[in-house]
Amino acid sequence: MTDVATRVTAVIVSFNSASDLATCLASLRAQDLPDDLALRCLVVDNDSTDDSVTVAASILGPDGVIKLSGNAGYAAALNAGAAAAPDADAILILNADTELAPTTVRELAAAATTPGIGIAVPLIIGPGGHVEYTLRRPPTAWRAWIRALTGRSLCSRWPWVDEALTSYADYTAPTRAAWATGAAMYVTRACWGAVGGFDESWFLYSEETDFALRAAALGYALRLAPRAAVRHVGGPGRVExxxxxxxxxxxxxxxxxxxxxxxxxxxxxxxxxxxxxxxxxxxxxxxxxxxxxxxxxxxxxxxxxxxxxxxxxxxxxx
Structure with missing residues (x-):
């Protein structure tokens, strides 16, 4: 391990995620990694009541699981995982309901070597096999008003007015964005240290927006790695x-x-x-x-x- 140039720790947050963890962890163990890249996995559990901890421990061993005493939220769990990996050169943030293509980690790591990049994100593939529009422009009230008054379908006809980047070309190139939805994010240690981790006051939602915007203000940009792919089952945030x-x-x-x-x-x-x-x-x-x-x-x-x-x-x- 001491001869490895780049050490990556994947931090997977679980909360009643037993049905998803095996697939996510199997895809991490199947990564095609170069000799100068090492990958460690940590599951941080937000006090699940299902078998999440048991499933994770059966795959990673007890040292691969951090069980929190309560549900402190997504940002707090990410910070706990990063704190447990002080020697990691990068933190790979993952939702439990993700599945990585075999070359995803190496592609993200390569993207993060570009000068000025602190956060690399993959293509997110939805349950139906389509590319999700996860890249975002800076949030503005005028864009939110246009979306409120016209709806998503009309906004898609004028891509420049929407906060989401919805041009297909944006997802076939190493596009930079203000922020991206946080199902999967590769963060360099330098960026993580400069920003100071995630703001735990958010509990859930907006933590990735806040982190990326603070990182950008400190000179660490976010970039898409278009050849890295992560399948994301997704949750019912829009219906619950x-x-x-x-x-x-x-x-x-x-x-x-x-x-x-x-x-x-x-x-x-x-x-x-x-x-x-x-x-x-x-x-x-x-x-x-x-x-x-x-x-x-x-x-x-x-x-x-x-x-x-x-x-x-x-x-x-x-």
Whole structure:
């Protein structure tokens, strides 16, 4: 191990993820790695009530599992995993419901050697086999207002107005982006150390946005590695009311922190308009609209409490 040039630790967050872990870990063990790259796997469990810990330990051994005493959230679990790997040159963040192509780790590691790159992300392949549009421009209130008033289908006709990069060409080249959805992220140790890890106050959602934007401000850009591929089953964040509500609330709170009170108020208006206009269609939009009206900062703790108490799903699925 001492002769290895680059040591990568994959940190997989689990929360009632027993049905997904075997596939994820098998794909990591099957990685085609060059001689100068070593891979270690750690599963950080957010106090699961299923067999997640047993499944992980049976594959990795007891030293490959960190069981937290409670569900502290996704960001806190990632930080715990990184802290347990102080000698790692890079941290590979993975949701439990991911499956890596055999050359994914080597492609991500190669992408991260480009000067100025601190975060490398793969192509994310959805359950239907399609490439998901995971790259993002910086969040702005005006883009959120356009999405709220026109909907996703109309935004797709004018790609430049949407926060998501939706051109096929963006996903066939080593495209740089402001941030990317966080199912899989390769972070260099230098970037991780400069940023100081993930902000644990987010619990779930917006932690990857916050991390990438802070990294960029410190000179560490995010880049797509187009030849790295990760299949992502994905979770029902868009249909489970409290998960969707937390995503919306965190987006509002993050923009206030990131862009200031005036821009934060404009983002609040855009997100509220989006949820109210779509509230007739799903319970998730109705719940989000109601909690936004009550006040995102004030209602956020209650939403998190419900997620922790009722465990509607594996909250590591984002």
């Amino acid at each position: 009311p409290d998960l969707w509500t937390l995503l919306v609330i965190n987006r509002v709170i993050h923009h206030r922190r990131y862009a200031g009170p005036l821009a934060g108020t404009a983002m609040y208006g855009a997100m509220l308009a989006n949820e109210v206009l779509r509230s007739p269609f799903t319970p998730a939009h109705r719940r989000a609209a109601l909690e936004l009206i009550r006040g995102p900062q004030r209602r956020r703790p209650a939403v998190i409490d419900r997620l922790q108490a009722h465990r509607p799903m594996d909250v590591a699925h984002v």
